[in-house]
Amino acid sequence: MSVLQLRNISKSFGAIRALTDVNLTLEPGEVLGLMGDNGAGKSTLVKIMAGNFPPTTGDIMLEDGPVVFHQPVEARRKGIEIVYQDLALCNNLSAAANVFLGREIKRRFGPFNILDFRAMYEQAGQLFGELKSETRPHDLVRRMSGGQRQAVAISRTRLSNPKVVLLDEPTAAISVRQVAEVLDLIRRLRDQGICVVLISHRMPDVFSVCDRVFVLRRGRKVAEKPIADSSPEEVTGLITGAIHAA
Template structure:
């Protein structure tokens, strides 16, 4: 019996079609797995069902009747609950308060603490024995470990007692015992007739808990399979599609350029990653692959000094590098470019010249600046990236997103670094700007710079990286070189058991 149906559902963001005419049927009493690469449309589909995104086309039916899901509250009233990949907890509130946050029991204008604690206890008891000794109803969420916070979010989702439950990467921070307990709960919910949409990057989990799997590729649903009657290889083939190409990096180029490494990492461990080790050689573009949020960005930020590692060693040009803070790593020759311009890039409200020069200020320890001299240094770097701007005195906000990102990259080209760390640098910019950026990146590598590139778009890695290290669960699971740099191998390593 169909519990939830999507017919011709589509969603576009400008020229980008995030979801195209999606048809999906979720039955009562099943765990239905959604699979696809980064940006394939899984989360967009989930958010449409949960009411946080409004579709442009199509209709949604619940128990055979068309429904209008106008927002998250409307979804909850219809019996739909979602666990978002980005946790939505109130950090300064207690575990019990977060579990009941969507529907706090009250007496008049006051919260009924007795009823709240009794309701929360029901869901906490489901995970008895796997939460940790310091986990309690009155524990403040911000004081909990990452796995405990994720458990609170799961409990909060379960507390809605919804007939349709969506779990988007709900197991990403959990240990094996916690996952097994969660799966026991899901199986019990199946027996009750609940419908569950499940998204995971772990192939072993998909085959352990799923009944059916639907594959989404480039915003389109390409097919569904009964889990019991398929294999991981078949599902990955559906994700890849007919194209099976190696990277377009020149085949004649050696996978591991000769010469000593410019960056050596051994046993690097910190929040979100463990025991990371690799070398980057002069002239090499080393790719970080895998599904989003598997530790790639955390490693890059740790190497830059934005997040402190707890163990391991790093060498830059054969000398110890202690990434305690960005100021120290910048002066030693490490550069970092983030795709999050608003957080890590542009200085909002300031002129283009001021946005392109801060690294030069820092490295030269400048106290006073001559604008003409600075402009003479800034212009070649901006021109190398084909940056379009009216004048250096214009505000950074006058530029398009792509040109703002070019300014952020240009600031590192004035005083060339030894190593360039690229953390999904093309996020949110147009195709023309991407082409300019990667043309320059390949040119810099050709001049001997060591480059580490994390890209959430697989094609960017396959087209540009000499080697690809595939991350899963905060660890490197596989290295792809030469002819092994294929989309199939990239997906297989990304989804293999953690």
């Protein structure tokens, strides 16, 4: 039984056709590498899974049947979390505050609901610990490296106990050493039984952490196969069009 299935998904933005007839199946506990050139439709595809906008046509199937998402909170309730390419963190806040941004823990204090900072800092510390990240809850995001920011954004997805985590180019703008840290975070998510979709341009990342690779070219699927049955050369060919399909 698959965790999530996209069936014949197409998406147009006005006259621009971003996706055409895409089918995708996510199996339990797998890391899927989503690859394609700039403009191939990768971000559009994960945004559809995350409920940012509905497809123009096509269906999203979860384990318990078809779903229609009108906003991200609906996808989140069904166990689908996303980390956007720009991360959407607040630089002037602490790591813990960013984890709980918009999902703050509150407690009763007489007639008032007040923010429970102690609980949030404690839980954030626990989440960073589980991901074996060195990030500390009180650290300011402004002072963090790109890799640590990813750790904060990824920890945030764990709040809802998700089934699927979608990562849009998490290793695009960080140093080599931090890339290794982020790939470790992805392995830890997988070890917790979470399905990960990793969008990346970096062939070594995809070949070191993914179980399967999915390639989009100009909004169409040109390959979906086990990583062991492919090679960086083949994937490069599929991305550029030198290889038609595989």
